Amino acid sequence: MKVDGKHFRSIWRERDGWSVGAIDQRRLPHEFVIAKLTSCEDAAVAIRDMLVRGAPLIGATAAYGMALAMREDASDAGLKRAYETLVVARPTAINLKWALDEMRAALAPIDPVERAEAAYARADEIVEQDVEINRGIAGNGLKLIEAIAAKKPGEVVNVLTHCNAGWLATVDWGTATAPIYLAHERGIKVHVWVDETRPRNQGASLTAWELGHHGVPHTVIPDNTGGHLMQHGMVDLAIVGTDRVAANGDVCNKIGTYLKALAAHDNGVPFYVALPSPTIDFAVHDGIRDIPIEQRSGLEVTDMTGRTADGRFETVRIVPEGSPVANYAFDVTPARLVTGLITERGVLKPDRASLADAFPERIAAAAE
Numbered sequence: 360m361k362v363d364g365k366h367f368r369s370i371w372r373e374r375d376g377w378s379v380g381a382i383d384q385r386r387l388p389h390e391f392v393i394a395k396l397t398s399c400e401d402a403a404v405a406i407r408d409m410l411v412r413g414a415p416l417i418g419a420t421a422a423y424g425m426a427l428a429m430r431e432d433a434s435d436a437g438l439k440r441a442y443e444t445l446v447v448a449r450p451t452a453i454n455l456k457w458a459l460d461e462m463r464a465a466l467a468p469i470d471p472v473e474r475a476e477a478a479y480a481r482a483d484e485i486v487e488q489d490v491e492i493n494r495g496i497a498g499n500g501l502k503l504i505e506a507i508a509a510k511k512p513g514e515v516v517n518v519l520t521h522c523n524a525g526w527l528a529t530v531d532w533g534t535a536t537a538p539i540y541l542a543h544e545r546g547i548k549v550h551v552w553v554d555e556t557r558p559r560n561q562g563a564s565l566t567a568w569e570l571g572h573h574g575v576p577h578t579v580i581p582d583n584t585g586g587h588l589m590q591h592g593m594v595d596l597a598i599v600g601t602d603r604v605a606a607n608g609d610v611c612n613k614i615g616t617y618l619k620a621l622a623a624h625d626n627g628v629p630f631y632v633a634l635p636s637p638t639i640d641f642a643v644h645d646g647i648r649d650i651p652i653e654q655r656s657g658l659e660v661t662d663m664t665g666r667t668a669d670g671r672f673e674t675v676r677i678v679p680e681g682s683p684v685a686n687y688a689f690d691v692t693p694a695r696l697v698t699g700l701i702t703e704r705g706v707l708k709p710d711r712a713s714l715a716d717a718f719p720e721r722i723a724a725a726a727e
């Protein structure tokens with residue numbers, strides 16, 4: 360997508376052919392800084408410290424992390440070590456394990472001398488596949504937006520989204536944002552309500568930044584505003600992303616998503632979840648019970664960092680010293696609150712039969 364008119368992806372192979380470039384998302388929206396990853400450890404730290412984040416991008420970064428590892432040590436032991444280092448970098452997004460399993464399946468059977476080249480080739484494929492998948496999501500989600508636009512000719516379609524499931528969270532296009540970008544490109548009047556998404560503010564800092572760079576009308580709202588807007592008919596549909604979809608259609612996404620789904624249900628607002636197929640985890644049968652929920656540092660809750668008018672970064676504490684805090688990074692929305700799953704193969708009902716019908720190969724992978 361575009362940054363000041365120039366095309367960027369969130370991650371890429373550098374011109375030297377081996378190192379990996381990525382946008383340092385911790386610095387947005389204030390500074391556009393490119394980080395260079397040169398080792399498996401760099402990739403693991405980038406994921407853990409959220410220099411890169413968003414389920415599909417975590418997967419893509421891990422894939423390149425494996426390629427970087429194969430330059431260092433392509434032995435069986437090196438392969439195992441790289442897998443084990445990367446797979447624990449963050450616990451909730453299943454795309455991380457999916458990408459690493461893909462890499463291991465491609466590399467384990469071949470001669471170690473061929474592994475580095477093969478690893479880069481497979482990582483490049485994973486990256487290109489993500490872009491193709493998101494194009495598919497864009498087309499399928501567009502139909503939903505078009506249907507709403509057709510019912511209110513000349514009026515704006517209001518979409519609410521949570522966190523950042525935009526192009527920064529994927530390789531390009533995004534998942535939740537892909538249909539929005541396509542609708543905007545096609546001349547449909549869309550406006551996005553952007554949940555700020557405490558505590559890390561991925562909505563306020565990243566989604567708003569992306570939408571602004573593409574000229575998509577949007578309004579950043581405090582996280583607690585969505586219910587009020589829905590009660591007053593100011594939201595036509597919600598589209599969010601996800602870090603893991605269980606076999607029963609339960610959806611895990613950034614903390615606060617569940618509350619938005621409840622409000623949407625209470626107000627008859629369609630609540631859609633956009634996802635690429637690597638986000639489906641057929642090994643988890645009950646999302647609420649079995650998806651691991653990441654807990655992050657309490658500092659993300661107690662402290663806020665921003666930039667002052669004179670350009671300095673400042674961190675301030677907003678919680679009394681000594682008050683305990685909790686920082687659950689994700690929650691699970693039960694399938695019954697989800698109107699539909701927007702995938703690259705169509706808009707599906709959130710249940711096992713529909714997921715299995717559309718993605719039989721993912722069931723086979725979970726059984727391995």
Ligand SMILES: CSC[C@@H](O)[C@@H](O)C(=O)COP(=O)(O)O
Nearest residue numbers: 412413414524528534600601613
């Ligand atoms: C297409 S990204 C889908 C999800 O990964 C996204 O909605 C989200 O919750 C990101 O969380 P983050 O903690 O910023 O990695």
